[in-house]
Amino acid sequence: xxxxxxxxxxxxxxxxxxxxxxxxxxxxxxxxxxxxxxxxxxxxxxxxxxxxxxxxxxxxxxxxxxxxxxxxxxxxxxxxxxxxxxxxxxxxxxxxxxxxxxxxxxxxxxxxxxxxxxxxxxxxxxxxxxxxxxxxxxxxxxxxxxxxxxxxxxxxxxxxxxxxxxxxxxxxxxxxxxxxxxxxxxxxxxxxxxxxxxxxxxxxxxxxxxxxxxxxxxxxxxxxxxxxxxxxxxxxxxxxxxxxxxxxxxxxxxxxxxxxxxxxxxxxxxxxxxxxxxxxxxxxxxxxxxxxxxxxxxxxxxxxxxxxxxxx
DNA sequence: ATGACGACGTCTCGTCGA
Numbered sequence: 006x007x008x009x010x011x012x013x014x015x016x017x018x019x020x021x022x023x024x025x026x027x028x029x030x031x032x033x034x035x036x037x038x039x040x041x042x043x044x045x046x047x048x049x050x051x052x053x054x055x056x057x058x059x060x061x062x063x064x065x066x067x068x069x070x071x072x073x074x075x076x077x078x079x080x081x082x083x084x085x086x087x088x089x090x091x092x093x094x095x096x097x098x099x100x101x102x103x104x105x106x107x108x109x110x111x112x113x114x115x116x117x118x119x120x121x122x123x124x125x126x127x128x129x130x131x132x133x134x135x136x137x138x139x140x141x142x143x144x145x146x147x148x149x150x151x152x153x154x155x156x157x158x159x160x161x162x163x164x165x166x167x168x169x170x171x172x173x174x175x176x177x178x179x180x181x182x183x184x185x186x187x188x189x190x191x192x193x194x195x196x197x198x199x200x201x202x203x204x205x206x207x208x209x210x211x212x213x214x215x216x217x218x219x220x221x222x223x224x225x226x227x228x229x230x231x232x233x234x235x236x237x238x239x240x241x242x243x244x245x246x247x248x249x250x251x252x253x254x255x256x257x258x259x260x261x262x263x264x265x266x267x268x269x270x271x272x273x274x275x276x277x278x279x280x281x282x283x284x285x286x287x288x289x290x291x292x293x294x295x296x297x298x299x300x301x302x303x304x305x306x307x308x309x310x311x312x313x314x315x316x317x
Numbered sequence: 318a319t320g321a322c323g324a325c326g327t328c329t330c331g332t333c334g335a
Contacts, residue, residue: 014323014324014334015323015324015325017324017325018323018324018325019324039324039334041324041325042325065325065326066324066325066326066332066333067325067333067334114333114334114335115335116333116334116335152335154334154335168335171335172335173335206335208321208322208334208335209321209322209323209335210320210321210322210335211320211321211322212321220335222335249323252322252323252334252335
């Protein structure tokens with residue numbers, strides 16, 4: 006199962022590029038940010054023709070988020086973060102797709118800082134942190150994907166020198182991101198590439214793409230039950246190299262999250278366990294002890310199996 | 318300190334992004 010996040014910087018201007026990418030890479034789920042279009046301008050029919058169902062939360066000119074799913078329409082579970090009644094920006098949308106809960110977010114940029122925009126960024130971040138805790142604690146398989154507008158460390162940028170005053174590198178921004186991770190989330194790209202420079206954004210200025218002067222600001226965070234299912238991750242850099250490209254590249258993860266298979270195995274194991282108990286009924290105490298030991302060994306060997314949840 | 322580039326709307330410049 007491939008899940009991607011892509012800040013497309015204008016869905017109308019980028020539609021041919023988006024369709025081309027979907028066609029070539031076939032993500033099962035795609036989180037989009039910066040639609041820069043009102044709800045009425047969302048290209049639902051064109052995406053349907055490309056094989057994707059969608060939910061979206063648009064806004065004139067700015068922001069805007071959407072979740073696409075191949076061959077199905079995502080089941081929307083939320084739009085906007087809790088506590089944001091006065092917030093008019095379209096920056097969060099969430100859906101269930103095949104038992105996985107997907108949060109698609111576009112965190113405020115925050116420039117210039119200091120100032121009201123940076124304050125808004127930190128406020129929004131606090132609301133995300135609070136809500137993310139409840140998601141994580143639920144034990145449900147969750148992926149929080151999007152444009153976080155945070156360069157987590159100096160290793161996540163070609164050279165921090167000319168960005169030191171930028172909102173993306175501020176200590177406050179980084180501390181918020183670190184606090185989010187401390188809840189237990191796995192930063193999938195960093196997990197997959199612990200020692201490589203990985204970029205997801207190259208600005209249009211100063212030949213930054215041509216010189217690979219990038220930033221890593223698009224992140225996919227995995228909850229405890231999803232993290233063991235991570236098989237691969239990457240950045241579709243070729244998209245950034247196309248003519249008329251967004252300044253971000255699609256960033257993706259590959260998960261082996263077959264909940265149905267996990268359920269089948271659980272049923273099989275339960276049946277086997279019951280059979281073992283019945284054959285050893287003359288020595289119930291010993292049988293229970295053996296079963297318990299076996300269970301403990303299995304859990305230690307494969308925590309992923311234990312933590313997988315049934316889709317709701 | 319500014320601007321480089323690109324999208325969008327108010328529409329040919331101003332505002333915003335990162």
